[in-house]
Amino acid sequence: MQADIGNALDGALGLDRAALDDLDDRVADAHERIASGRRESEHGYAALNLPETCDPEPIREAAAGFDPESVLTVGIGGSALGAATITDALDSPVDAYYLDNVDPAWVRDLLDSLDLSETVLNVVSRSGTTAETLANFLVVREAMTDAGVDWTERTVVTTGAEGNLRAMAEKHDLPALDVPEGVPGRFSALSTVGLFAAAVAGHDLDELLAGAASEAEKLSGSLYDSPGYAYGAVSYALAERGAAVNAMMPYAESLERFAEWYAQLWAESLGKDGRGQTPARALGATDQHSQLQLYRAGPADKLVTLVRPRESADAGIPETELEGLEYLGGSSLGDLLDAEFRATEASLAAAGRENVRLEINRVDERGLGELLYATEAACVLYGELAGVSTFTQPAVEWGKKAARGLLGGGDFPEADAVRGKRTLEID
Numbered sequence: 001m002q003a004d005i006g007n008a009l010d011g012a013l014g015l016d017r018a019a020l021d022d023l024d025d026r027v028a029d030a031h032e033r034i035a036s037g038r039r040e041s042e043h044g045y046a047a048l049n050l051p052e053t054c055d056p057e058p059i060r061e062a063a064a065g066f067d068p069e070s071v072l073t074v075g076i077g078g079s080a081l082g083a084a085t086i087t088d089a090l091d092s093p094v095d096a097y098y099l100d101n102v103d104p105a106w107v108r109d110l111l112d113s114l115d116l117s118e119t120v121l122n123v124v125s126r127s128g129t130t131a132e133t134l135a136n137f138l139v140v141r142e143a144m145t146d147a148g149v150d151w152t153e154r155t156v157v158t159t160g161a162e163g164n165l166r167a168m169a170e171k172h173d174l175p176a177l178d179v180p181e182g183v184p185g186r187f188s189a190l191s192t193v194g195l196f197a198a199a200v201a202g203h204d205l206d207e208l209l210a211g212a213a214s215e216a217e218k219l220s221g222s223l224y225d226s227p228g229y230a231y232g233a234v235s236y237a238l239a240e241r242g243a244a245v246n247a248m249m250p251y252a253e254s255l256e257r258f259a260e261w262y263a264q265l266w267a268e269s270l271g272k273d274g275r276g277q278t279p280a281r282a283l284g285a286t287d288q289h290s291q292l293q294l295y296r297a298g299p300a301d302k303l304v305t306l307v308r309p310r311e312s313a314d315a316g317i318p319e320t321e322l323e324g325l326e327y328l329g330g331s332s333l334g335d336l337l338d339a340e341f342r343a344t345e346a347s348l349a350a351a352g353r354e355n356v357r358l359e360i361n362r363v364d365e366r367g368l369g370e371l372l373y374a375t376e377a378a379c380v381l382y383g384e385l386a387g388v389s390t391f392t393q394p395a396v397e398w399g400k401k402a403a404r405g406l407l408g409g410g411d412f413p414e415a416d417a418v419r420g421k422r423t424l425e426i427d
């Protein structure tokens with residue numbers, strides 16, 4: 001991956017090269033902390049070791065027993081978004097679906113549309129206790145039984161050492177993949193969590209991990225040596241100067257889910273102690289015709305992250321006799337997308353609005369491995385520089401406990417706050 005941070009400098013927020021050079025001393029210290037966490041396989045830091053520690057063989061073996069039409073992943077947050085980012089980005093004859101919400105109509109529609117006898121079910125939960133995931137699993141299991149499908153023959157579980165899901169896998173003797181120790185869900189794309197659906201879909205796990213490894217090798221004590229660190233350092237420096245929002249804007253339909261994955265990573269890891277940077281999601285070129293207005297002319301409180309592959313399949317634009325459109329004819333949709341990308345970049349820069357360009361060669365396994373790993377490294381570095389606890393999520397846990405208390409799943413004081421909601425109703 002390559003990061004071009006030129007347009008992050010000398011814009012409205014006033015970050016200049018000298019300030020970035022000064023920050024590089026702190027990057028060196030942060031890198032030492034990260035390297036030590038990786039050496040000791042500390043919680044969270046262990047995720048940056050996945051290019052070396054993730055063994056793709058058991059994942060491939062678990063997938064090899066199936067030749068399905070589709071793979072259905074039941075999980076939420078980090079237990080769905082990494083896999084979804086990979087399978088959405090890459091073509092495969094196997095369709096990949098994700099039940100990562102409990103909207104009843106949506107769940108029912110999806111299940112009605114699938115041939116469950118031709119579907120592999122992957123239930124993914126690190127904790128093995130997440131209510132949405134377990135509830136959806138029970139619904140899918142029943143739907144399989146109703147369709148005359150032996151769910152125990154078509155289910156693979158991915159979970160931690162303990163929890164309801166582990167117990168269920170043992171009880172029914174289901175194939176189970178282990179969630180690696182020390183790897184939080186939002187950092188688990190390059191592990192059993194993110195790679196099973198990719199393996200079923202026939203994607204090259206070795207290349208995904210090799211792409212990640214190539215970015216891991218670049219991590220050093222200077223932001224100028226690593227695209228991941230460069231992006232993390234610049235995001236942090238701009239946030240300190242007022243970039244409260246970071247808009248992730250890939251110029252590829254296939255990377256739309258990547259922006260969703262990034263939003264969890266950035267929000268849940270960095271939003272602590274009154275600090276953080278709000279992730280926004282945009283898609284080029286579509287959102288040039290909507291959100292760009294705000295990014296260029298609204299408050300100067302944003303970094304816009306433009307992501308694109310350098311190469312992709314192209315489609316020619318036919319010659320036209322339509323007056324005024326001659327310039328399009330004989331060109332291609334790829335040329336148009338490229339022009340739109342560069343125009344957006346220039347339009348933001350001309351207005352002093354900071355932006356960064358992240359590029360991979362292609363949206364393939366290698367490019368995705370690079371992009372996922374480098375973004376994780378960026379996030380970890382940002383967390384170190386900001387002094388936040390990157391790998392915890394107490395605010396999310398609060399809401400989980402409150403919901404569980406409301407459902408009668410235990411005595412949680414958080415549920416009392418829900419019962420005490422203030423109201424001011426207007427009809």
Ligand SMILES: O=P(O)(O)OC[C@H]1O[C@H](O)[C@H](O)[C@@H](O)[C@@H]1O
Pocket residue numbers: 076077078079124125126127128129130133185186268393396397
């Ligand atoms: O994998 P699970 O234990 O089911 O957790 C799924 C998700 O649950 C929580 O909301 C966490 O905050 C997320 O980080 C996690 O990815």
